[in-house]
Amino acid sequence: MQQKPVVAIAMSGGVDSSVAAALLVKQGYSVIGMMLKLWSEQGEDQSNRCCTPDSIALARRVASIISIPFYVLDARQIFYDHVIQPFIDGYAQNTTPNPCVVCNRSIRWKFLLDHALSAGAEFLATGHYARVIHPSQHAYQLLLGVDPSKDQSYVLYVLTQNQLKHALLPLGEFTKQEVRQMAHQYNLPVADLPDSQDLCFLGADGDYRNFLARYAPQTQNPGPILDLQGKVLGTHQGLAFFTIGQRKGINISSPVPMYVLAKDSIQNALIVGTREESFQDHLIAHHTNWIDGNPPSTDFNASVKIRYNAHRIAGKVSIIDDSTFSVKFEKPVTDIAPGQSAVLYNGDICLGGGVISAD
């Protein structure tokens, strides 16, 4: 029997990457477990969810159960420089950054992939719910995971052909429920761990607002809350603490529910409005990555995801230049937040995406 290639699996001590590792072993690959020690906020009780000695110990235990070597790499500084600092800067500039997208581009599929390839691996695998296929005569394609509730292609749209060539995503064909069952079946001690919800680097409270207050005190910058007519409705404590589309916690009294519509950096004003006023029919995205390497030559219809957990919405995509596109939605939508990514799909196929600009 021919020996299958060497694969490095990015482990986190969670259920997904653990099952992904076990699957690869079962499929006959030569598997090397690798874990990144990322920068995380040192809470008083050191109980951050990711990359704690606890999660490292769990990943190490899983690796020993499935009999693969396991190594921890220190990525704290590079993670801080490439992910945390831009996260803080993004909020300070009144956008809503998505650090997971940045981490996948600069850390997981760059720093870790480089180490994996240097160590002799042919592939880097992760526990993402998405699929990579390579149709003959075609470029590599990134597809939605089969579990619609868990799809993670949204954070992988930044991958290039060269990265996809080395990517293995063993969980793409499974649902989360099946993955948990497999974790039990393989007797992995992580089978019943809760899904991670928040950003991995946040302190124990898991609240990015508290994080910003601690690491970017300049974001505490009170200003007016205005409606679209410019009428002052109240005072906010800092634009960074609000997200486009947010309704709860604005702290104004109004006869109708009010939503965050925009952040006006010049006036340091939070612009709010009614649900009707919160609809928009287009967006512009920049820093675009096209999965197949090139922008499409003509305008096209696509379904668009504007947030990690959002449903896909139909729209028409126009190419503005190599790194910029616009989307005109069929029906107006809410919650378009500059800094988040707009990711484009044709059916199951992820075509690419870009970062929503504040235009």
Next chain:
Amino acid sequence: MVKKKQVYLDYAATTPIDPRVMQAMMPYFSEEFGNPSSYHYYGQSAENALENARDKVAKYFQCLSSEVIFTSCGTESDNLALRGTAIQALKERGASHILITPVEHHAVTRTAQQLSKFYGFELEYLPVDQLGRVNIDDLITRIRQDTAIVSIIYANNEIGTINPIGAIGEICRSRGVTFHTDAVQAGAYLSLNVNSLQTDLVSIGAHKFYGPKGIGALYVRQGTSIIPAQTGGGQEFGLRAGTQNIPYIVGLAEALDIAQTERENRIRSVKHLRDHLIGTILEEISDVQLTGHPDERLPNHASFVFYGVDGNALLMMLDIEGFACSSGSACKTGNPEPSEVLSSLGITHDWALGSLRVTLGNFTTAAEIEEFLSVLPKVISKLRKIR
């Protein structure tokens, strides 16, 4: 993983048990299982084994048998030495000063720090030079009337440097201050003669010299003021209560006997390989420094820092290539803070992160070293590229 042949180059971390040692231990797990404190035949037989072992160890310390205390490991020996003498010295004569170096093993450092934190000892660090050695003049100026204990490592685990223990011991003795040395790394290759070392307390652990893990010994000079760290049935002359682990004690004694008897041969066989390794690495790789003393170092020990290389990634790549090495301190959690030892030698952060320790042993062959020397430069250059 398709495992290539694995080459073990981490003998300072631990060593495999010599088959002769294993054989000597075997009867004491089964036929000769008695408790040495028992009155009957079984007890007497176990006691006989225990005392024979003690005599054997005493022979290499060149001390009385009653000055050898068996413990569970080198760390426990260090703990007993420091805690047992410091607390007693404080009580007896109000001595509240502890003098150690910044390059001690954590078994000493953490114990001294605890004594400082909970018992109010003033903990002072004797500086070391950039090769990791203590300067006698520094000791002379810092040792005090109220110094409870001086503890200085014999041969350093991370950088291999050997301290002038005899000269240090002489100063301590002339001042009437108790002197301990952690000889855990030294046991395999250096003399443990306490008369030339002029020590009051010496710690060793068997697994560093081809004996089993989980067994150590402490030499305690007769007349040393010391209280037990573990109390109970009064075993080990009242200094270390608990039923003695006879098979392991027999193993320690046998391993020490073999190590010390075969010392010259062992040194000869590892030293020229080690010298070749150091010479080649310093010649063929750029931006590398040898850490520790070039000559006054353990004969099986080589340690380096590579500029612009991540130590963890280096260990990973070497392991995948089939070479088990170490960075000098345990960093399984990927938390490679620059080691305190390297920092105290004045090695800067950028260098200290790229540390590598290669320690040879009885089973290291010239072919393995050649193989290692062909792989290491490639790995270093790969890692420097992806940084």
